[in-house]
Amino acid sequence: MAKLRRRVIYTDIRWEETEPLTEEQIKKWKSDEVDLQDEVMDEVEFELSHDKALEDTDWPELIEDE
Numbered sequence: 001m002a003k004l005r006r007r008v009i010y011t012d013i014r015w016e017e018t019e020p021l022t023e024e025q026i027k028k029w030k031s032d033e034v035d036l037q038d039e040v041m042d043e044v045e046f047e048l049s050h051d052k053a054l055e056d057t058d059w060p061e062l063i064e065d066e
Contacts, residue, residue: 002063003062004060010055012051012054019044028040
């Protein structure tokens, strides 16, 4: 008896956003100083904005019993 087998790869891409930044947070972020940007990252929370699932499927291969 024989069967078909294929490999399927699923990838989930997520976009996350914060609430609107304060003027001070925007200034820190635009400064391009990593320490200041880290401060902003510590102050905010990211929430799922939207996501997308991608699928990649290989052509099936024939598996035969020996």
